[in-house]
Amino acid sequence: MTEPSQPYSNLLHRSREIGLIDSASQLLSWDQETYMPPDSLTFRAEQLAHLGGWTHRLFTKPEVGDWINACEDHGFPADSDEVANVREWRRAYDRKTKVPAELVEELQRAQAFAREAWMEARQKSEFPIFQPHLEKLLQLSLRMADCWGYEQSRYDALLESYEPGARTVALKTLFSELRPVIAELGRIAGERSARLPADMLRGQYPIAAQQAFNREVAEALSFDFKAGRIDTTAHPFCSGIGPGDCRLTTRYNEADFTESLYGILHEAGHGMYEQGLRREAHGTPLGSAASLGIHESQSRLWENHVGRSRTFWEHWLPRAAKYFPELTRFSPEEVHASVNRVEPSFIRVEADEVTYDLHIILRFEIETRLIEGTLKVADVPHVWNEEFEKLMGLKVPNDALGCLQDIHWSFGSFGYFPTYMLGNLNASQLFHRATADLPDLQSQLGHGDYSSMLGWLRSKVHQHGQRFEPLQLMRSATGEATQARYHLDYLRVKFGKVRDLAS
Amino acid sequence: MTEPSQPYSNLLHRSREIGLIDSASQLLSWDQETYMPPDSLTFRAEQLAHLGGWTHRLFTKPEVGDWINACEDHGFPADSDEVANVREWRRAYDRKTKVPAELVEELQRAQAFAREAWMEARQKSEFPIFQPHLEKLLQLSLRMADCWGYEQSRYDALLESYEPGARTVALKTLFSELRPVIAELGRIAGERSARLPADMLRGQYPIAAQQAFNREVAEALSFDFKAGRIDTTAHPFCSGIGPGDCRLTTRYNEADFTESLYGILHEAGHGMYEQGLRREAHGTPLGSAASLGIHESQSRLWENHVGRSRTFWEHWLPRAAKYFPELTRFSPEEVHASVNRVEPSFIRVEADEVTYDLHIILRFEIETRLIEGTLKVADVPHVWNEEFEKLMGLKVPNDALGCLQDIHWSFGSFGYFPTYMLGNLNASQLFHRATADLPDLQSQLGHGDYSSMLGWLRSKVHQHGQRFEPLQLMRSATGEATQARYHLDYLRVKFGKVRDLAS
Known part of the structure; x- marks a missing residue:
């Protein structure tokens, strides 16, 4: 049996050191959005890149891999702190080391250009300005997914960045269960709400x-x-x-x-x-x-x-x-x-609780088709507008109010959107x-x-950190993995009950 | 002839890297004073220590010494950017590497304890609570000075941390020229001002x-x-x-x-x-x-x-x-x-422009005597109160309003105070x-x-950074090194002219 105490405490020490530095980066980012003077934007970006590069190097050194191996060989008790930490260090280490540095750099460059192009495209509402960048990011994301590896679906490899253990096939089942019910509920509740003045609470609130x-x-x-x-x-x-x-x-x-x-x-x-x-x-x-x-x-x-x-x-x-x-x-x-x-309505971040879900469903469907190769980037606006009308009953007047509205794709963040829906379901x-x-x-x-x-949330969710993977955490807290029916029940009861003030 | 371009650009690169990290520390410190929630104080201290330790290690690696040697051997033109940068890197490198790590750590520990003791001592106005800590810091400062080395005075080695090129003997000359004139001016202007109501501008200013x-x-x-x-x-x-x-x-x-x-x-x-x-x-x-x-x-x-x-x-x-x-x-x-x-008045930071200088003179005299060994720490309160009364004509009622008022000594910052006076003279x-x-x-x-x-200040002072040492910068800007007479003239003219409103 190997002696794991030293490798484990090395990992703890390294992990905490990275935590100290990441926390400085968090403050730099918070400050950038709150109080930073505009002239230091370029320098701040350099700083954040430097600190990010530093923690990346600290965590991807071969010694870290050796420590993780030693801990895995030792075999800590299944319910120990150690086993949970080691599992997550392994996940992070593999994801960080499986992608060659050149690909990471290529992605970073592509993101920088794509973000600018997206801003211009959205402003002018011209998808073609963004299209070549989205194609590039899609291609790089597919290469990343192949580096990371997956069993069933390439999209799984991307999901894993945001929602460990989530699987495309399970999400598709959930989403197809949700889609018709929420679309119908949106129509009914929308019609009823239409009789309620939109600006009822409008006033002067200092x-x-x-x-x-x-x-x-x-x-x-x-x-x-x-x-x-x-x-x-x-x-x-x-x-x-x-x-x-x-x-x-x-x-x-x-x-x-x-x-x-x-x-x-x-x-x-x-x-x-x-x-x-x-x-x-x-x-x-x-x-x-x-x-x-x-x-x-x-x-x-x-x-x-x-x-x-x-x-x-x-x-x-x-x-x-x-x-x-x-x-x-x-x-x-x-x-x-x-x-x-x-x-x-057209903009997700301004949507009500019911139609918000429809925005996520639409984007998830388009994302998975892009990753699976059954939809071309050039066809995104057309498909978006068609599906949007089916779901919402609204004709999208331009791409700024349609497929260009959100920033996520300009980072190449495929796999992020479904976590919004999982959040609602959970x-x-x-x-x-x-x-x-x-x-x-x-x-x-x-x-x-x-x-x-x-x-209740402290005891069932907060205190555990990453002790459990998300689906296991849901099982431990609620007795079952993430389901659609509790959310559907909640929406049905609530939006069948909203008082019709205008009638 | 060695080829200096690589060592020099290595130094530039390292120096800028340290600048990026130091700037993150600056933000962490600024945030600590402005917006940081109180519960993260301990963690913030750990973060700052970690980043500080990191930049210290980056700059004290032997390769940095090798690069500096190579640049010095090369001999850049006397008025080049390179020669100024190399001169200052040499100064910083020597100061950081000449002190053994154990001594640095001992000082840091002593500072932490001393700061707490000083706060308690000031609050209770009991110098004996602070005395052993000040003795310890003094002893460690003397050891630091001996590591750094000096030609004439141990106090020179400490001064160098704050004011490169300043020398104790020159400061003593300046200060003894200033002392009688300013003390006299303080008396005259004080008597005249006494007829002016202290709270004349008192009001309600939102x-x-x-x-x-x-x-x-x-x-x-x-x-x-x-x-x-x-x-x-x-x-x-x-x-x-x-x-x-x-x-x-x-x-x-x-x-x-x-x-x-x-x-x-x-x-x-x-x-x-x-x-x-x-x-x-x-x-x-x-x-x-x-x-x-x-x-x-x-x-x-x-x-x-x-x-x-x-x-x-x-x-x-x-x-x-x-x-x-x-x-x-x-x-x-x-x-x-x-x-x-x-x-x-008793408190330096609340003092007017004339008597402010007297506070600095007093502390400089006590500091140099402590470092030169002609004054014991235990005698500081007595000497402070005696000299204060000579300078200001006021009896110090307690040590909180006397020698315990300023935080500097609790950091062991001997040599800092004279820079306040140099600031006024310059x-x-x-x-x-x-x-x-x-x-x-x-x-x-x-x-x-x-x-x-x-x-004028941009062209004579700001744009040069550390191209010149301070006294040389003053020569380049004004034609002569720091003198007492311009400040004395200014004070004489100004405080001879203040209108006597009460007469």
Whole structure:
């Protein structure tokens, strides 16, 4: 038997060292979006590339491979911390070392050009400007997938970057189960919502008051401001900078306070996950989030299952009215109906909870066809527009409102989009299970008491980090792997119940 | 002849790499003072130590010594960029490699304990709590000085960390020339100022208005906000984070707008120096500030020679009154007199322009005696209080208001304090020379036109980085090394002229 303690502690040490440096990169990136003066953009990009290159070299040294081999040969107990960490180091090491440096560099160059081309293409709404870049990125992604290897589908190899253990065939089954039901629900709820004025809550909501109200809500959820903060950016995000330091951002629309509020509810969901990871395990797999699909389940659970519920507004509307006196003219039911208004629209990030899923389904279908070679890049706009009309009943007027809207493809991020759907499915499944496990949950939520909800997520999800792969984590938390039916049930019940105020 | 191009470009590359990483550390430090959540303090300290250790290792590798040797053997032309960079790399390399790692670590440990002890000692005003730590730091500093080596005085070796080329014997001459004149001037100006109410400008100055006014002033000076910003901290500072990124901070007193304003004038002086360094030389000696004494000359010139002049208030008072209507009741002469009020006081950082120098003189005298072994640590409070009373005419009531007031000794930073005085002397000498070189300067300053002043500093000081050692830079800019007389003349003229409003 080999003596694993030294190789394992070497790996721990290296992993934590990389965690320290990655955390500096996180701060540099956060700062770039929040406070950095514009003139230092080029230098900041150099800095981030340098730190990223450094951690890449630290983790891909042959000694790291030797340490992992030694740990694997030793055979730690199946449920030990060690075995989980070693499994994830192996995964990361293989993915980083299987791709030749030339291919990584070629991809980085292609991404830089593609991003610029995408920006121009979107601005002019001319897909042909972006097309050769997307073709190049697709070709490079296929080469990456072949380096990484896969059993059934090349798309599996790409998915693995974002959602370890997810398989294309399983996702296709899920998505085909979801598609007709959600499309139908979108139509029905959309028709009903059409009788509700779109701008019902429109008013004058001073930014300082929005900030104070959002903070009160985030504190009530238990987002920890001793270990976090909120700033303003063009696009909301959450950055887990390091242990004891998780930062949320949102944006403010003076005419609509719900925009910043739901930004914060979403990002605080991510943030409480980060804050629930074990601080002492920072930099190691056990101190890291399980996957994008699990991360997104946390944000969507707080944003939608908690934040877009009727009980939420029963509790919070009187409190919101202290900051925004004009809200006194609304009932909780009216605000609830307004923030759950369903209307097919072109832009994913502005979509309601029902039609949002249709955007993801569409992009997943197109992505998998591109990777499987059954769709040419040149045909993407045509297919997009055709399928979009089938799903949403809307004619896409131009590519900027269609297949050019999202930035992901300009990074070559094929395989990222399905994690948005997994997030929604996992959120519904976790919330369903929590409701069963905690009989008083609905009443607590109605009183603005979120401690049981958060405690349940802490114990079932947060504290485990990457101890389990995502599907195994869902099994451990809910008794089964990710299913479609809890999300469908949730949507059916909720969007069959929205009060029809105009009738 | 050796071929120097490869060693030199290796050094350039290494130096720039270290610059990238140091800039990340700068941002981490800036963030620690501005926006960092409190819970991540320990982790941030680990991060900074890690990055600092990394750049230390990068620069102290034997290959760096070999490259420097090769460049020195080659003999670049005396006025070339190369010769200046190599000279400074040599200085830094020798200082970093001459001290054994154990001594560096012992000092770091001692600093950590000393800082805590100093905080407790100051809070309780009990010097004996700090005394053993100061003794330890003194002993370690002497050992460091012996590692570095010196010709005449051990204090020279310590000075060299902050002010390359400065010598104790020369400073003693300067300081003994300054001491009696400034002490006398402090008494005279203090007596005259005593008839001026201390709180003349006291009022209600909303923070948002102070921020807007300060920004207008900083923009007028030409501090570049595309390459910089202003934030709020407990103690004002300037951080040159990287090329195109220099950040100032100040603090706000709602009862006194001049506190944040003079904070900004001072820090903007530092900031414009940083912004005037050659961006493309970032990370190399030619892209770095010459010394602390030169840096401080820039802040003091803008704060005092420009900002505390009568012409400044003739121009800015009507503009300030737009933000603070209550100022309309004052004349520029009254504001000028108020911001130049002289009054002996215990705390250096709150001192006026005249008595400030006395604080530095006192500490320099005590520091040099400690290093030379003619004063024991245990006797510091007694000597401090005795000398303070001679200089200021005030009895020190306790050590918190006396020798425990400043943090510098808790880092073991012996040799730092004289750079504050050099900053004042250099500022007066540079301003005197600029006035001679630019006949229209006073009239331009009176119109709020700072372009000639800044242009002169850019050409004489900023653009050179570390091309010259500080004394040589002063010679190149003003025709002579740092002198006492320009500063004494400035103080005599100015504080002989302050209007006696009460008479």
